[in-house]
Amino acid sequence: MDRMENHRHLLEQVGRRLLRRFGPRQFTLREEPLGSLFWTVLSQNTTDLTADRAYRQLRRTFRSWRDVRAARRGEVEAAIRVCGLAQQKARTIQEFLERLERERGALSIAFLGKMPADQAMDWLTASRGIGTKTAAVLLLFAFGRPVFPVDTHIRRVSGRLGFVPEGTAADKVQEALSAIAPESAADCAQLHLDIIRLGREICHPRRPECPKCPLRAICRHARVAEALHPSGRESTIRGHRRRP
Template sequence: MRHEEPHRNPKPETEKALRIHERLLAEYGDHPWHPRDPVATLVSTILSQNTNDVNRDRAFERLRARFPTWEAVRDAPLPELIEAIRPAGLAPTKGPRIQEALRRITDEQGRVSLDFLAEMPVEEARQWLLSLPGVGPKTAAIVLCFALGKPAFPVDTHVHRVARRLGLIPERTSREKAHELLEAIVPPQIYYPFHLNLIAHGRAVCHARAPRCDTCILRDECAYASSLPRLPAASLTLILIRHAETVANVEGRWVGWGDTGLTERGRAQVEATARRLAREVRDGAAIYTSPLPRARETAEGIGRALGLTPIPVENLREINFGDLDGVTLEEMRTRYPDLYARWRDKTDSEYTWPGGEKRADFFRRVAEACQEILSRHDRGTVIVVAHGGTVRACLAHLMPDKLGKWWEYSLDNCGITRLQIEDGTVRLLTLNDTSHLPEVKKEEL
């Protein structure tokens, strides 16, 4: 495989990539490069889109068995082609793409061959491939790297996930942008084996859900693993409670660091929650609370029933809405449409409230609060009284791969969420249990 010389003074990101590469080589082995038919690689990669390798290979084998040459594929009746590649899925879309690509190649080269790309500079060859129907950055990079031995780094789902978790590229990097960033930090001479071994690691260990971080050979290099909760080894029950109903809740206003006080109904919720926990909790170790008045009043009512004094933790505060503290959903939608549109993208960790707090900073400080609390206890029942956003952030930190999307958690005033932490693992027992509260109104935020 043709490549550039290694960097003499590599950047820190490149040094990290090289360390990871060496460990992956030891674990999964090397992968010497051998030339492949560029057209076969192109067609196979188009077939692989939105399906797995098994289905892709079945479709490719059926295609080659039915049509002996690429010219035959190009000129085949479309229904026959679609039937041949049906195992790959989306055959009515992929069939026309394959034929159109083969016709474009024929029109420009006079035959179905991509060998001419070998003589082009890599960027020129990449742009030529990208001009074909159904060819994106991954498909182009696979043809360049796998078939032609050119320095292009393909990024599929596994590579994208593992590279982001390792911190090789920023968490919110798109798959398209990841090609550019990884090509900049990974030495070209290891593109091929590094790509294949990242895929192997993604399949064997770094799963999309429930990755096996405890056995991962890259744990000390991994940004994702370092962000995971450090859990006590013994048995601990953690109860998370959102504060009781406030005036702002009734009015539908978003209140972060401000406060409007509990309603009479909210105080009744506190009493009902306190009575329930007094019956159920026999080993109360501590009760922690956000320092904001609505959470403290809720925690104090529960604490009296359990004989515990609430301990305020600054980082349990709700997110700081800044200049928009007190707005309603409708006011934000109509008065701040651009902010509203960005706020709706809950995956945008860089979203920042004007004059307030960045979403990523909020989740980071709540994770720190969780760790601070867990470090003090290894048994008994620990209660945390906070806010809707704070409880969601706690759950996202403690169970990042088990609960799904944090913004979908429904959390009512005084709803009880109970977690069992035992031998370093977390088990969800109840989520937003409101059986002790009649007619609890759902929060819209």
């Protein structure tokens, strides 16, 4: 088996084990792709709850995306202030709307659904403030394309499992995982959300709780830690050093 096949096989095992632990999820496409994109922009560096509040306020303040585009920057900033980085996010949203109008003549991104996924990624990430994660989240959850968005949890867990060297940049991790990801968008979404949950609840940045992890038997980090400390408790901090 070559390296890619090995990784594909490992990812399948990860998917099966996490599905057993966390259970199946319902996959439904998000409505209104443009709104979904802006919600994802608002969610950068904050919680989903706060992004929800900012998004609701944005929709309450302006009757349409056309009104958002035509508004003064300060009005958009005021509407989304609760989610932080309001200046930057307001600029991203307004510049994106201006670009849409200029290039496509309409405030809709439905055309992305007909583009090959890699071209759609390129089109989206050519906009300032839209990174590869935001673009991949949109393509997966609003258009049902089998791409694999990588956030900070997925990046960390992927390094520990051995898909990429630990510390690899997120867009490189996304490239590597997208090449071996499941073919269906529903399976991609399940795996994506399950790894994030694992990262939040078990595979913490500083002290992964390997003994209770469903991936322990197939994890490179856990294997190395156990080899270094065969009779001790699981290594719980980066570098496999035990706490005093």
